[in-house]
Amino acid sequence: MNAQPTVTERTGRTGTPSVRKTYPVLEMTCAACAVSVESMLKHTPGVSDAGVNYANQQAWVEFNPKAVTQQDLQNAVRAIGYDLIIDAEDPQEVQAEARQRHYESLKKRTLWAGILSVPLVVIGMVFMDMPFANEIMLALSAPVVFGLGRSFFVNAWKQARHGKTNMDTLVALSTGIAFLFSTFNTVYPDFWHQRGIHPHVYFESAAVVITFILLGKLLEERAKSNTSSAIKKLMGLQAKTVRIVENDVESEIPVASVRVGQVIVVRPGEKIPVDGVVIAGSSFVDESMISGEAVPVEKKADQKVFAGTINQKGSFRFRAEKVGADTVLAQIIRMVQEAQGSKAPVQQLVDRIAGIFVPVVIGIALLTFIVWMLFGGENAFAQALLTSVTVLVIACPCALGLATPTAIMVGVGKGADNQILIKDAESLELGYRVNAVVLDKTGTITAGKPAVTDLDWQQPESTQLAAILYALENQSEHPLAEAVVDYLKGSVEKSVTLDHFQSLTGRGVTGRYEGIRYLIGNRHLLDEQGISVSLPVMQRAEQWQKEARTVVYFADEKTVLALIAIADPIKETSKAAIQTLKSRGIEVYMLTGDNPQTAGAVAQTVGLTDFRAEVMPSDKAEFVKDLQKQGKVVAMVGDGINDSQALAQADVSMAMGKGSDIAMDVARMTLITSDLGRIPKALELSRRTVRVIRQNLFWAFIYNLIGIPIAAGILYPISGFLLNPMLAGAAMALSSVSVVSNSLRLRTARL
Incomplete structure (x- = not known):
């Protein structure tokens, strides 16, 4: 497979000739990042249309090559802190290497931030009156905020230059102002003493916020780190060299050099390199990657063979009919890539509302400062500064940022306890909405071995x-x-x-x-x-x-x-699991490459009325698409390479633990025991996890809805009460604890 992005020539929306290219994107850390990159690309002169997919970290751009170059596109994206990979021999490999480097760097920063934050919290909460406590906390928090958390400030600045905001903006503002305010109070405490106010510091709050946000990003990166491994393994099924026969002389050439019509020799145990027709000899060929069936198929003269399938003990010759990108295996690889790319981006609720929440909080802080300057009386400036900082501290996104990842972490752990491995948050977020389940037969409903x-x-x-x-x-x-x-x-x-x-x-x-x-x-x-x-x-x-x-x-x-x-015996738990799904109002379908007679017998045994037999891998993916067009949220369950396209296409994908590595890589959940009874449990776990996430977000927002006006001083004209920034920091910490505690309730849930 050629790793270069495909180029499609077309006429743009303005009538000018244009090309469409796909590029890997680097440095995107949230769905809001994808929106920013897409917006910059669309507003680049010469670009007629563009789209960015956060799930597979890729952007497609339709542009006029005479009006804008690839370098111009790259520069536009770099201007807001991201990057495009252009003119690389293998862009996917470059992207994978860059993401791995980013992940390793993020892991180190998170570890060191945690190490430095622990003594900060201990001093700030227990030993705040010890000699030089503020100076020690200043020394410990500075590297966390401006060193390990430097990326938040850099990204916020790049976004601000183009009039944009995201969660990095709020993190940078709240932690930066809290740190600078605390530094001022440490260096010039007399400024507040002269006004009868005790100068509190918030070094530990700034450091802990940075640490928690880094941890959340690390968990997200780890979940996405294996997204390209399925494609790599599918490509690994392709033979590297091929043995051809010309004028009764055998010679070995690279598979990329094979031409249609050449005669190829296949020996026992070898992979078949390209698609073709047998002309001499016979053997049995393992075609499970295409049909999903465990029993190898006999091949003799005039029968077709396919690239990537594995010859058994016999030997034969065949004539090449389809090579390169035209083989069935190449089509499977391409369709898996397209299916993964067609998924909606992971839209974490926190990221979706960041575009509104961040500027609103900044606006409230500025408004608070202005109002106090106008009506604050003798200590107007001091009160204006205190209240505006308090607003930013209490509105810090710690509880908001923890609401989703803590519930996901506990949910993933609960799944592991029930032999369900969950790879990403999207599966847990979508699972409870599933109303159609598509099951492969061989290896899923049945044992997969004669x-x-x-x-x-x-x-x-x-x-x-x-x-x-x-x-x-x-x-x-x-x-x-x-x-x-x-x-x-x-x-x-x-x-x-x-x-x-x-x-x-x-x-x-x-x-x-x-x-x-x-x-x-x-x-x-x-x-x-x-x-x-x-x-x-x-x-x-x-x-x-x-x-x-x-x-x-x-x-x-x-x-x-x-x-x-x-x-191929039916698993003991298959019938009960299917009946459980049907009792919950979920439609269940069975797809198989096997013959209609066998498919019908299996379907009747497990109580299924809707099944399809003799389906190819592309047919399975199309079947899932058709269900999605009907408005259904589809879960696909399979175990073989032939299921990988449908798994990638489905809203929720589950692989059997004893299935192929490729199926497990494409699927976002793996059932370790290969027990279909785990499917209803996985969907129930999703329902409970989403409920906890909603509870967490509700309390996080209620906390901000109540806390921000109080921090701004809305009660001062009535009762003379003004929230101390120290209490605001404690309230922020308490809200985070409540979110974590609520998430931990998932551990005791019965599935």
């Missing part, structure tokens, strides 16, 4: 016959043979050696023991060898086939010795 369900001996079972059956299947290359071997492994006490073993492609295997010829295979093999099948055996086989089981016959030269049924 197993013997019945072994019906047609004559008294003997240890010798079981040993012969075991020996035949142990030498067979057929994928179903492993199921029989696993079934017999504990019961065969003595091994036997077969003579004249032979594999018959598409029918079964034969071998001799003590002069008698034995065979195991399908009905075609028995008919070919002239072996009669009794009516009871025939009826039993037909019954098993109706139940979507594969029937295998074990026979000697004259008669059927045993009948074997093989199927």
